[in-house]
Amino acid sequence: MNRIRNFCIIAHIDHGKSTLADRLLETTKTISERDLQDQVLDNMDLERERGITIKSHAIQMNYEHGGEMYTLNLIDTPGHVDFAYEVSRSIAACEGALLIVDATQGIQAQTISNLYMAIEHDLEIIPIVNKCDLQSAMPEEVEDQIIDLLGCDRSDILRASGKTGLGVQAILDAIVERVPAPVGDPDAPLQCLIFDSVFNPFRGIIAYYKVVNGTISKGDLVKFMATDTEYDADEVGVLRLDMEPRKSISCGDVGYIISGIKTSKEVKVGDTITHVDRPAENAISGFEEVKPMVFAGVYPIETEDFENLRASLEKLQLNDASLTFQPESSAALGFGFRCGFLGLLHMEIIQERLDREFNMNVISTVPNVSYLVYDKQGHCTEVHNPSGMPDPTLIDHIEEPFIRASIITNTQFIGPIMTLCLGKRGILVKQEYIHGDRVELFYDLPLGEIVIDFYDKLKSISKGYASFDYHLSDFRPSKLVKLDILLNGDTVDALSTLTHFDNAQSFGRRMCEKLKELIPRQQFDIAIQAAIGSKIIARETVKAVRKDVTAKCYGGDISRKRKLLEKQKEGKKKMKQIGTVEVPQKAFLAVLKLD
Template sequence: MKNIRNFCIIAHIDHGKSTLADRLLEHTKTISDREMQAQVLDDMDLEREKGITIKSHAIQMNYVQDGTSYVFNLIDTPGHVDFSYEVSRALAACEGALLLVDAAQGIQAQTISNLYLALENDLEIIPVINKIDMDGAMIPEVKDQIIELIGCKEDEILLASGKTGIGIEEILDAIVKRVPAPKGDPEAPLQALIFDSVFNSFRGIIAYYRIFNGTLKKGDKVKFFNTDEEYFADEVGILKLGLQPTQTVKTGDVGYIITGIKNAKEVKVGDTITTSANPSLESINGFEEVKPMVFAGIFPVNTEDFEELRDCMEKLQLNDASLTFELETSQALGFGFRCGFLGMLHMEIIQERLEREFNQTVITTVPNVSFIAHTTRKETIIVNNPSEMPDPSTLERIEEPFIRAQIITKPDYIGNIMTLCLGKRGLLMNQSYLTPTRVELIFEMPLTEIVFDFYDKLKSQTRGYASFDYAPIGYRDSDIAKMDILLNGDKVDALSALIHRGRAQDFGRKLCEKLKELLPRQQFMIAIQAAIGAKILARETISAMRKDVTAKCYGGDISRKRKLLEKQKEGKKRMRQIGNVEVPQEAFLAVLKLD
């Protein structure tokens, strides 16, 4: 055990984690030149294109130093804020972390929040400045930022370049010297932490774990703590580039287990594995059910594709256990699913994967968050979409989720960020200078306001120089109302939204204007209205297409013309009562792009 080192790489999105991991694998000859490709641990084509890690990966390396051979278990982590629970479980499985900072960008919000997660798990932090060969590298400034942040000595900071391979030897040395060997009792009952799982269409679900105490043998009967299910370990082993079966996996090691589970809900990230014969009495703490933060409806473009979409969603859930969905029907869009996502990036990825991997084109409704409604009968209702909102007459109060947002930027953009956040009902809690050129702003704000377009606006207001990270802080009372869109008095349920009363009129007016541009003109007049209950907040009218019925009257009496026009008007009135308005697809997408 004393020669095992478990570590992970933590960094802000796009600071070069995957490239550095490539160099480590190359240097320790874990991967042959033939197998080598850029971002070798990111195996999804989406990850390669966007240059982000979506799913965390683990791989084992062997390294020889001064004649002693060491086993390194590297657990790669995602860098985006949506996946912070996965990062926290990966950190719990390690004893050390490489804190990677881009030499050109310096410390960003995600760097700090991941660092705090690592410190909570008592990890040994090895600071590394990456991309030192770039033209814009500010090495002395970034060193000062790191020293100020974690209070280390200057000679403890390593300089590296993942692209050219500078400093890789020093990093491997530091891992051996600074990262403590795992502790644990090989004789104690088995305790293993699941930090990830993948689905294989031939073998079922493969769970990745790190053993804290005890040993896991092939053929053992194992029990999963939080689901209380028992299985046989058909195969256990360690993780090289592929899976490598072994007879036993010992304390301190990272490995995989195949038990033939077919249902993704039975394997939860953060759960504890123990044996049925000699069970451990307590689980490893820190387990949470993954809670979706953002909800949206996903509907097939053609209603007859519904069954096919259901199959695709189930297959996708096997690969991504944090996706939740349930059935939903809409008058405007037919049958579909109400899906829960970890955040906006997660939603975008799911949509993209449905199109790429399953050729499904789908309509996504307006994303919203879940509210808690308290009725006068002392009932508590969780409202995930506008149609579940209880009747206003029975509603006592409603609570919405709040987050603590951390924004790190240059001092020049403080004014823009303040304007943006205060406009989104944010409260400034703290403002502090990390360095003379870096300022950290902490806001408390409603999650609803962030779901739409907050991130894009933040980037454009600060020319891309702000980084943003958030964590939920619970629910607070709020004045939320359900706004409906009416076309000629009929509600279009797919366009309803739950919105703060103070913002409703403004939002309603913009939405009506947008729909006026998008809805095709009919033979009859269409009234587009935004309403809360019976109160109309905004209205736009699409005038009817008219035929010139008086063209056949050459001269003649005015009453002749009046008669023809009155007759036309009657027809239009009758048509309006029976005519229904078709809402084109662009209208649903337009709501997502409102300013």
């Protein structure tokens, strides 16, 4: 155990984590020249196309230091705020962390939030300034920022370059010397913490774990404590570039287990594995439950694909524990699932993975957040969907979730960023100058305002320089209203939205105008109305298709024409009573793209 080191790499998005991980694997000869490619640990097509890490990846390396062989377990983590849950799980399985900061950009929002997460778990932090080979690098200034943040000595900070391999040897030596060995008792009852799992169509579910106490061997009868199920360990081993089977995995090490588990409900991330014949007294206190931020309905395009969609989501949930879902139905879209995501990028990635990995074509509804609705008796209900709102006369007040956002930017962009935040009903809490011309703004913002396009707008007005990080702070009373869309007096539930009273009028008007373009004309007039409760706030009319009934009258008295027109008018009135309006599928999708 004294020769095992478990560590992860944490950084802001695009600061060079995966490239530096490549150099570490190359230097320790874990990977052959033939298998070497850029971002070797990013094995998903999506990750390679977008150049981002979506999943954390574990891999074991061997390194010789001072005449002794050490085992290094590395976990490479994502940098985007939407995948922060992956980072928290990786940190729970480590004793040390490499904090990487880009020498050209300095400290960003995600650097700080990931660092605080690591400090909470008492990890040993090794600060590294990366990309030192670039012309625009400012290593001295970035080192000053790190010293301000960590309070460490300048000699503790390592300079490196993931591209050229500069300083990689020093990083490996620092890992061996500074990161503490894992603590645990090899002879105690077995306790393994599951930090990830994947679904393999041939071998069932493979769980990745860190052995905290005891030893797990091939052929052991093991029990998963949270689900209380028992299995034979058909194969145990360590994670190299591929999985390498071993006879046993001992205390402090990271490995995998294959035991022929077929149903995804039986493996939970954060669960504890123990022996059946000599069980541990209690489970390891795992990581906190994930709190989804954004909710959206996901519906199959073909109704009969509902069960396939359920199976696909369950398999995806194994690999991405931050996805939550429950069944729901909509009058317009049929049966589907209400899914919880950590953000819009997360939602987009899940949709893309459903399409690529499971061939599922899905429609997703407009993303929204959950609200707390209090009635006149003081009872509180949580509402994720506008159709679940009680009658407006019974509601006392509605509370919406607020987040505490931290935005780090260059001083020249303060004005436009403040305007953007105020437009989203933001409240400035404080602003702090970090170093030189870099400033950190703290805002309280309603989550419902930022889920659609806030991040994109922030990036464009700051020319890509502002970085954004947030966490849920509390629920606050707000003047929210349910905006209904009526077609000829009938409510269309899939088009209802919850919005702030101040924005409702303009949003309702834009919605009616958009629907007028998309709904085909009928034999009778169609009234499209936006309403708050019983008050109509906007209206558009799709005019009827008219037939010239007087065409056959040549000459003669005007009363003959009037008689025909009166007859047509009666027919239209009768048709309007029994006619219904078909809303085309593209109308639902167009409403999502209103902005």
